[in-house]
Amino acid sequence: MERERTGLFISDDEFSVYVYKKLKSKGMKVYPISFTPCSFVKPRIFQLGDIGDILGYLKKEGIKKLVFVGKVPAEAILGKVHPSSDIFFKGEEPLCGENILKNLADFLKKEDIDVMSLTDVLYDELAEEKLYTDIPLQISEKRDIETGVRFIRNIMKYRAGQSVVVKRGMIVAVEGIEGTDEMIRRAGRYCSDFVVVKMAGRYKDERFDMPVIGPHTIEVLSEAGGSAIAVESGRTIILNSSKIVSLCNKNRITLIGIKGE
Incomplete structure (x- = not known):
């Protein structure tokens, strides 16, 4: 055959x-x-x-x-x-x-x-709604994630970036045409211990450009000084999850899957 x-x-x-x-x-x-x-x-x-x-x-x-x-x-x-x-x-x-x-x-x-659909092809790689790492969220990080979720929900209809960086309730950086890694590097020039929120949103066509994180994303986040990354469960693809979790724990970065819309 x-x-x-x-x-x-x-x-x-x-x-x-x-x-x-x-x-x-x-x-x-x-x-x-x-x-x-x-x-x-x-x-x-x-x-x-x-x-x-x-x-x-x-x-x-x-x-x-x-x-x-x-x-x-x-x-x-x-x-x-x-x-x-x-x-x-x-x-x-x-x-x-x-x-x-x-x-x-x-x-x-x-x-x-x-x-x-990418969610069909990569079903096993879809994020779950759970804490992946040994490092729990701080109260301030939880609040920043909530801020990031609200912000992304408001801008996704414009097909703007899938990711945002937040610290102390302030939007530090929004993903543009340069992509997630460059957004993280840009945020790292202004602060450390920040949170990244990554979501697909209700307008995302699951056949194209779904939110993705891989080991390289975590390496960039560590180099930039980030402390946590939250991804939308069921609609974010996590590549090599075991390696990602290991990298997060090693670099004291919290990875959590959160409920979307």
Whole structure:
């Protein structure tokens, strides 16, 4: 029996490496595709907006399912795109990587190519509502998490960042186009012992860009001086959870899964 052919949209990051290896370990025949080069595998690279080339490749290879784990880089969104890019940028939704991929997925659906939900593909990696580490939350950290949750709920409709840094009730940094790790580094230039809150929110399409933390996130948080990270249960993906918990305990960082909306 021929192995299932699955297209995997990737970028050069920890999450893409993890999912690529996981799908391969399940015996799937994986076809990596991307808008940018990657160091861990050689993907088929497309120019953002070249819908004809993308569709032609998928049909030629007989790919009926796609998994999106990569990000659309900022320079691809804001820079020069292919002349046939209308399908990517249509509609009145805010311009962001998620909406670009959603438009692409809607188009591919009409061509009988389905985009799989990340929560289905990575069910075992979804955060639970619990305290993961040996280090309990301080009262001040609990209050800061509550502040962060309220803030994210208010901004998610604008497709702004999935993460926020809070200390003593003050919003220190909000994730922008640079991503979570750079937001944490930026916050660390102003303070230490801060809290990171990471959520998907009600508007998040589970096929694209779900909140993710991996060992590298914890390493960055430790270097920046953060003391706790709270992630939305059921909608945040935790990569290599045993390694993450070990890193958190070693660096005195609290990791907790919290209830979302």
